Amino acid sequence: MKSLTFRERESVSIGPTGDISEPEAEGLAKLDGCLPPGVLNWGHRSLRLGPFCGVLRTKQLAIEILPKIDHGSDSSEDMRGLLVAMIARTGELGPKRVGEAGLRQQNGHLLDVFIEDFCGQVKVALRRGAIARYSDRTDNINAIRGRLELNDHLRTNAFDRSHLLCRFDERSINNPYNQALKAVLRILVGLALSPSTRAIVTAILHRFVEVTDRRARARDVAALQFDRTIRHWEPVFAKALWLLQGLYPDVRVGDTAGSALLFNMEKLFETILGLQLQYVSQTTMGGRLSIALQSPVKNLSNSGFQMRPDITIHSGEECVAILDAKWKRLYLDNSNSGVSSADAYQMNAYASRYRCQRLALVYPASKECPPGHIREFVLATNERPILEIIAIDIRELAFGGDIPRGVEGMIEKIEAGLPKMEVRDSLNRGTV
Template structure:
């Protein structure tokens, strides 16, 4: 089954697999082999398996500040509150202390998201059964308002690194799937929204090249402005989505996920000017000596539009491509398109080199 942009649901799983390396663990093998009719069922399967694995390792705990009245001192004495108890002739000490607890924000996010998916009609019974089984071990964890979570404030360290992928799945559910009805109720949208898919699309392409082509040193990059007098005050940052490097060659890829790839100017379809100007600036500022060894590519996710960009321009000695990536294909064909991009610029037969590893995935 496909979503409204023509992306096979199964391919969203593969995109997640690259974006979140944890999905390569053997306990997710059954998820990879299954067919999914909708995005909710896919997320329920991933979250169910992932949380079950985490429960075997033990839920993450952190110190939570507790305050309570006690007959014996524990932690720090709250003098003002204790004096009030004495005035009221209550023989209780008001104490404040840290307690190691599983009732922390990360576990609260997991529990709340599992409950959201559990009550959705499109999640299959076997997936709901696993979610219910997991939830039995979240008895001491509170639910929260998922829409109030400040996702950018979440921090990971050695003891909770395994949560990163799970929380990102929860974020996709909350940010991309939750809609409020007129009555204030919460329901799940049919598919990931455009912004959520934009981020996933970009991360997928980056991690694909990192995994299959470490020799290209794929990374986001910061391009310095090529200014003559050294003055850069108030100039905006130039941050690339993906930069590939091989020898003296560099390819900058700007991943774009839009419902409409082209813009209409006086009834004529044209490439979006702001995207082209941005890529031109990236290429020319990075290629300071005009060597022609820096190229750029605006890579749109293919839509159902009649006119699909597939252009190659040479501007001031530098190549700039405008292409689309068709996600409505079996995954080996999607991988083939990404291999072709690298082959066209770096001139290597990378498709043959990586065919076996792509098929094994």
């Protein structure tokens, strides 16, 4: 299978001398209807990729789409490592990935990274043994076991005194849990691109030789229940469901021969920024400020127009700041630094509805726009809210443990505006 690597928002030429051939483009076109809007944007003998990263797979092609970060090294290995680190921050990859020494550089294809991560989770769970369940079984055996089924035994073995028809409970790994897991592994061994990844999956499959082969369906995996004895397996099956919904054709794309695991980069950026702020607020801010993601939800009118800010910062019941993450590039030469009017209007609406005086639009840093505070606008409304423009280093966010530069300065301004009693209490706790 042909394997290609592109960057988000990159243009891909189509034709005999292009990046992909016309038959390969037709395969992507068949998949397009099942993808989120904006992933593939078609032009004349070309297509432009949208702000999504991950994996697209057709019969002819395996395409990985990596982030385009115009700040620092942009090699495929570094960008792959960055994307994996960002995904790991959201919990979509196993916790081992977050602290892995080689995380900053990933040489394998993203599809293999996802598959190997899943296999790693399975191997860890298998250290405590495969899931075994008792089932009721009736069998004609040569020694009594469980309960003798006397009437049936007399009919079955009337002329055979060497066997006994018994009903008994048997503990077996051949159960719906392992059947579903084996089915997912069989799919992954066919999808893996590198021989080493296929070998990893095959080695795990050998542990399930006694398990009946069956077809994997997402709804079957979702229906499995986990008691306290097998609770440690629940994250493994959650990941299996995630992979099934993204990679298995019959689940997401009907009869189309293709699959996808894609991440909306703006949503991913917003999520890891919010999670990092939540973590820092809980560990170093002494509870003075709380961080909420996608909440509180309010309506702009009595009957609708729901508003859901990316990140809100609260001091008690008061909303003291609202942040929105934008996976776009700032242009410092422009009069508004590249901030769109629509984004400014949206933030002004937030300020009014949430009675909040401090707002921020947060962008990725670039070569032309270094990390930190870029500029601020005082919005010309009665409340005169301040809209701050901030650029942050994506690597610092993905690999670091502190508040990114720029956002840190905003937090300091918020803390400076807290009542003196709150600040004094924080100083006593050593958190300011």
